Amino acid sequence: MAIDLCNKSPESVGNPGPQSSLPVEAPPLESLRDEQRDALNFAYRTTLSMDPRFVAGDPAAWCSDFGYALNRAAVRVDNRTDEELQHDALHHPDPVMREQAVFEYADRDLPDAFELLTEVIRHEKHREVRWDTLWAMEKLGGPHAIAALRRFATDSDPEIAEWSRLFASELTTGDPAFDGRSGVFTEGRTFDETIYLLIHCDLYVRLDDTNRHWGKISLGPLGLARIYGQAHACPNVATREKQLLMAKSISGLHTDGSPHMDNYLFRGFTERSRRDRGNFFFESQVPRTFFKSGRADDPSMGTHETRIGFARYGTWHLDPNLKVRGEDAIRYVRGRFQGWGYTNVAGVAGKSLEEILRPGNGILSTMHDPEVRDLTNVFILGTFKGKLNDWDGDGRIDLNSRDVYSTVDGEIDSNQDGIADEPGRTCCDYRAVGI
Incomplete structure (x- = not known):
């Protein structure tokens, strides 16, 4: 950033x-x-x-x-x-x-x-x-x-x-430019589009209680995906102006090989004064288990049930050459985001960057929970961009072919059948997977 x-x-x-x-x-x-x-x-x-x-x-x-x-x-x-x-x-x-x-x-x-x-x-x-x-x-x-x-x-x-x-x-x-490739829509999927996101952020870590000493790492998209999970923006045409599902999954965290699934339902406003785009401001509040170890799914230092908030805002651009349910598809999205995080400074001190950039080695946090806010020590600020791509090499844009493990309401859906594995659960249960 x-x-x-x-x-x-x-x-x-x-x-x-x-x-x-x-x-x-x-x-x-x-x-x-x-x-x-x-x-x-x-x-x-x-x-x-x-x-x-x-x-x-x-x-x-x-x-x-x-x-x-x-x-x-x-x-x-x-x-x-x-x-x-x-x-x-x-x-x-x-x-x-x-x-x-x-x-x-x-x-x-x-x-x-x-x-x-x-x-x-x-x-x-x-x-x-x-x-x-x-x-x-x-x-x-x-x-x-x-x-x-x-x-x-x-x-x-x-x-x-x-x-x-x-x-x-x-x-x-100031505007993106697209090529003229046609698109492929996959029927029977939960979402009309699954947009692979590139996320770049600066992590600012408070190093002591004086508030005078801060550390910074400029984290690239693949590094962020490795730690926090690869994100997909998942809009449906009928609701995209008022809500958006962001589905994340971390590879390599569970010893049984399953992905760590982590979903965020965002809601807010979209300004549509122009036909070809939408300017949006969305917020998310989701229940999460906070791991005091600073590592996802690691309960060794205790856990606490809390709610995590995040804000994202930006612009999505439509492509009239790609249609979804009779409407122009979102071909490209860009914007900014910010939130809070926690990292166990003592646990990463003296380690190489390769050792720090490990799956789940950093978690999101909140300042609104008295049991968590004093541990919160990272300010996360960044930008994101996402574009529909041709993933199978057939020369056509894939609109919704990416695997995302979520219902339309953000609940975990590991087999992608549109039905929640467990009603109300938006992040996989660390007690039920190999870690």
Whole structure:
């Protein structure tokens, strides 16, 4: 999130839209000479060090941003050198760690970040690391990002090609751009769409009771999915403007091989003044077992039943070429989220990043429960993006083929038959699975 929040001019973050886009009459970046492009990029980069208090008007618009304040105060949990990050981004055997090196390097905003990210996209074999790296490139922004993204617009992988065009379009017009592929709708599924989410966040960890010392890790989408679970946004056309189901599952947490299922039903408002999109603000409140060990499904230090809240807000974009139940399908969604978490600082102290980024090694929390709030020590702030993809390689977009283990009300549905395994249960029972 700090890549977006702290490395951008206040105008573009606080009020994105046509006024922050490149002028329509501007010549294509590809037509500029190298020295012209470098000059344009330098002009862009010089705006990044502005103190927004001098340009944003009312200080409440920026000085009150908790994430902005924490980013200026926090020290990095990832203490690898820049050279180690470069090596790991290209050569680490674990794709999660390769991606984590990419996002950490981008978050440091180093002068050669575009060169490293471009090399990763060119040589990486894991397609999700590739498209996540494209997103990290977009986050850096500026003319160099647009030019670099466009290099992959004709990639042999159609998803990489579409992501690159989508991100470049966002930087130049503020809106995504889609290709013209047709879609496939799977009958008999609980949800009309199952949108695979990329989530990038900054975790700010309070390190002591003085509130003076904070740690920070910029967590990439695969790393977040490994710890907290891979998320899918699951709308139904009839209800998508007032509620949304977000289904998460963690792989590798249960010793019996079953996924850890964790569902969140969000409700709120959607603004529909434009036919092709919806701007939304949704909140979720769900019952959860809080594990005082700081690790999901680990009751070794005691548990407590509580309720966890989370907020997400953003925009979904419709594609008139894809239809669901007679309506345009949501092709793309983007937005921000924030919430609270808990990590056992003593339990992770002195451990390597590989040891920290383990399934379930971090849990969500709340400030509203007296038994939990004093343990709460993580502020979670991030962005998400999700796009319908072709998952089976048949050249058509899969609208709702992804496996999600939830009823329409967020109850666990392990066999995906639309009926709750246990009425009212929205997270799998740690007492009934192998851990």
